[in-house]
Amino acid sequence: MKNINSDTKAGTQYTTAHDAHYKTKELPKAFQLYRDIIADHPDTKEAGYSLSQVHNIVKDVVPKQEVLDALVAMALDHFERDVPSDVKSASDAAIAA
Numbered sequence: 001m002k003n004i005n006s007d008t009k010a011g012t013q014y015t016t017a018h019d020a021h022y023k024t025k026e027l028p029k030a031f032q033l034y035r036d037i038i039a040d041h042p043d044t045k046e047a048g049y050s051l052s053q054v055h056n057i058v059k060d061v062v063p064k065q066e067v068l069d070a071l072v073a074m075a076l077d078h079f080e081r082d083v084p085s086d087v088k089s090a091s092d093a094a095i096a097a
Contacts, residue, residue: 010041014049021053031057 017033020026034050
């Protein structure tokens with residue numbers, strides 16, 4: 001496990017999550033604990049570590065094609081929301097070609 005400061009609340013929570021992940025192999029519990037750390041302590045190094053662990057769990061339990069499909073869908077959704085309408089029509093034509 002990474003050498004983190006478990007004197008902080010985030011550090012203690014990360015240790016608990018890491019133990020659930022690697023010692024007892026309780027992946028759903030660890031996944032939720034990591035998400036809680038990210039939500040409750042977003043500006044800590046433990047949040048960064050937790051995000052990496054969330055990625056590790058996803059990589060281990062979700063089929064690669066399913067992850068790719070979800071990432072593509074998210075990107076396309078953001079393109080639809082963030083692209084100005086004049087650019088959108090030009091990009092739609094390019095995609096259709």
